[in-house]
Amino acid sequence: MKTARLPKTEQLKRAVVARARAEGFSVARIASVEAIPEAPARLAAWLAEGHHGEMGWMEERTAERATPRQLWGEAKSVVMLGMSYAPDGDPLAILGQPDKAAISLYARRRDYHDVIKGKLKSVAGLLAAQGGVDVKVFVDTAPVMEKPLAQAAGLGWQGKHTVLVSREHGSWLFLGAIYTTAELPADAPESDHCGSCRRCLDICPTDAFPAPYQLDSRRCIAYLTIEHPGHIDESLRAGIGNRVFGCDDCLAVCPWNKFAAAAQETRLSLRDGLDALPLAELARLDDPAFRALFAGTPVKRTGRDRFVRNVLIAIGNSKRPELADSAAALVADASPLVRAMAAWALTRLAPTRALTLAPGALTVENDADVRREWRAPMPEPESAS
Structure with missing residues (x-):
């Protein structure tokens, strides 16, 4: 009895996922470019509230940001990839040493943009060569809504802190995207598993969440210490504590982190000496x-x-x-x-x-x-x- 041969698109998808795994990605799944129809309205409402602060680039090319086909009209599928940077200890322990600097976990590593982009190009190159299709890679450098697309692809869901949460990797995933003209079989989207938990909301030192699933960047320590170019409002300074670059609080308290194994990717390993300067x-x-x-x-x-x-x-x-x-x-x-x-x-x-x-x-x-x-x-x- 002959085994039924997989369709070419399914074979191509499996090859892409296998290459992604070989490159160190923790997960790789597919979404259609039409998978986030609610994104334009949500983005418009967020911008209208001024929650983007002084990140003017969020207002630029909003149609392309919210609708993948507006960014690239020939695209049919999006390969969403995630790489874990889960810690092997408590990233909030440094907050108990007020004479030392708390630097967000992701920033104590080699810049993920540099690491992931090269790996994305490897995966995209295989997709282009084996499928005879066009590809474009993005890692936080273009108007791409990575988190909604990641949820649509089934990598996780946007938690109440607006960060992607994975049942396997918690709140610790770097995201990258490959747009392609290939029409790959899409994966099922992930549903919300936050339930009644609000730990991420309650721990925020500056009350940056006006409601669950809403972030006001103007009060967010990550925004204030990284993106905000001017003086920080005095009413927010005490909440910053000893956080000198970013903030891990809302990510670190997520209960789903208990399922995340410490990241083993050597090129994303922690830089010695940056954990308690x-x-x-x-x-x-x-x-x-x-x-x-x-x-x-x-x-x-x-x-x-x-x-x-x-x-x-x-x-x-x-x-x-x-x-x-x-x-x-x-x-x-x-x-x-x-x-x-x-x-x-x-x-x-x-x-x-x-x-x-x-x-x-x-x-x-x-x-x-x-x-x-x-x-x-x-x-x-x-x-x-």
Whole structure:
């Protein structure tokens, strides 16, 4: 009895999935380009609320972002791929060391854009060669709604924290997409399995979720410490704690993480030494030193001034008077972002010293935001216990 031969499209799909696995992807599934019809309305509503903050690029090419065929008219299928970066320990443990810097888990690795793009090209190359089709690869660099497409392909579902959640990999997946003219058999979409759980919402230090499944980026620590180019509103600074780049809180508390095995992909392994850097050392970074320390990681793209701004907020939150010297050393920095937060941190840690330095600083300060920080009411010094 002869075994029925698989259709060519199914054979091609299996070859693509096998290559993806060989390249280190944890999961690879297929969605039709027509699989997210609700995306345009949802994106429009989110933008209308201003929840994208100053990420102006989110408003650009909205039709292409929400409708895959608008981005590439010949596309018929989307191969969605996920690579796990699940930790082998508690990524929130660093929050208990206020004199150390908390850097988001994903950013303590080689930049995932560089790693995944090469792997996507390998998978796409096989698809193009064996299928005689056209392909385009995307990894967070084009107007592609990766998370809705990933849900449509069955990789997981968008949780109440808006991040993709997988039953096998928790909240720890990097995503990539391959658009293709091949009409591959689509996988079933994943349904929502959050239930009544709201751990990710309740843990947010800055109340960035106005409702389940809604994120207001303007209050999100990841946005504030990475994307936001200006001064961070004073009402949000205390919630930032010692998080100097990104925030893992809502991801780390997801119950589905218990099924995720620690990531074994060597080229995405953690960079030694970036898990508990002293704030005092980071405050001393000039631009060359910053670039050298964070070479090859996502942190480098933020730039020295914005990063040191974040470090000074962490110093101001530390309740460690010994870090006042780090703040004082930066009150005359070339960057107004840095000077403003140096003044703020100093008024919190050493108010008497700040009062002494303020007159001289204000004499030469032309930036209105920096001047405002010097003139803010000085807190009473805490009594020694």
